[in-house]
Amino acid sequence: MATETSAEPAERGYSADKEAVLKRLRRIEGQVRGVQRMVEEDRYCIDVVTQITAIDAALDKVALELLAEHTQHCVIGGDAAKQEERTEELMGAVRRLLRHG
Secondary structure, three states: OOOOOOOOOOOOOOHHHHHHHHHHHHHHHHHHHHHHHHHHOOOOHHHHHHHHHHHHHHHHHHHHHHHHHHHHHHHHOOOHHHHHHHHHHHHHHHHHHHHHO
């Protein structure tokens, strides 16, 4: 996972929606625990896979929302001198997300 090392402010694009992001991630965490219970209870494989697919979709949605916020805050609204670098960084993240899916 890449980390930013420059002396920029700690505010992130998702700062305004941080609680909503955390709420979604907690819900996903609960779904993962539910899948763990399903496996412990020897539930039907297709039911387990269905739940895993739902978790994957939920994570993709969070990732897309974070990328949208990053685009607005860091690419469009960020330092003009870093716009090309931020755009390349954004496109790399989009490529990783697409490869995952």
